[in-house]
Amino acid sequence: MSQARFGRGDRVRVRRADVPGHLRTPRYIRGHEGEVERICGFFANPEELAFNRHGLPRRALYRVRFRQADVWPDYDGPATDTIDVEIYEHWLEQA
Amino acid sequence: MRQHHDMGGEKAGPVEKTEHDYAPWEKRVDALMVLLSDRERSLIKVDELRRNIEAIGPDAYHKMTYYERWITSITSTLLQRGALTSDELARKLADIERRETAGLL
């Protein structure tokens, strides 16, 4: 736990990993690009906690905002609709 | 591969606005989780609960109710942690069945 790599307003892309294990990054959002809405804080990594490990060092957790129209090609709603997802830093890369 | 619990964006029918008052046994399952996961006992982590729920096969997962998944997962985690053994569980379940038949539950 030191510093968050991304800041509010940064454009980020969710990694497209397809791996077994306990993952808190939903599949539908992987590969998509959005904007950091806020840094939620630093939390033990749930992917490790799930196997009874301590999950340290803590990871930065972000709320990332995506445009619905970017996430769902057939999205049926105004362009202003968005979806916010909590994503751990190791699932994000600079967009 | 998509894991079955990871269902965001999947096709599904209308949302049926169901709810029920939780039965005492469901609340006790919840209470077990609260107690077993507290700092003092630390016998299960929330993410272990979730992982063991995700490990329930897709058919069973969709058939089970919420707290049926929970007690299944709590049991799996306690077995993995060595806090329970299958033998203890089998004997206890047999005892419960016997007591139930005898009208003692």
Next chain:
Amino acid sequence: MSGHTHHDHHDHDHDHPHPTQPDVDGPLTYHQRLEIAVRELMIEKGVLTADEVRRTVEAMDARSPAGGARVVARAWTDPAYKQTLMTDPSRALNQVGVEVGLYKLVVVENTDAVHNLVVCTLCSCYPRAILGLPPDWYKSRAYRSRAVREPRTVMAEFGLEIPDDVAVRVHDSTADMRYLVLPKRPKGTEGWSETRLAGIVTRDTMIGVAEARLP
């Protein structure tokens, strides 16, 4: 520990018949037996006591949407409180005597331009500290699957039509945050007391599938 008949009350004697537990009417299901088995084994091993289980259930019963409604009503009437709620929800909850719980709360405000909707697609995360236990539909496959992809249709199924000039913001509660929707205060409630206002703040308005309305 064998021979006892009341699995919830090993620790005190009864001089009255124990009321049949509502869930023990028919034959027990496999999972009900499993719950009894795990609980009794944990008690026998000294990990927990029947009394702790009972008290934990009582604490659970004490949490309900009324807690969230108090918070919303105060935020509607007190701008300074609302400011605290938006920026430091834990402190705001403490101020009205609502227990915060383990998770961090994020409060999202409905306005004339934005409507918020909360879902947990991966499991069923829910702000239990302020809303109690979630309704079944919140945990259902249909809601978890569809709320992220067709939120407007899902809300319409709840009778809530959001106009196109209002942005819908869905929040997928995937990790360590929990969400409270701060609904819009309906017109016609000017001068209402906090208590009266709290009366129109339903659970569904704080999840985002309904709007607060006059009774």
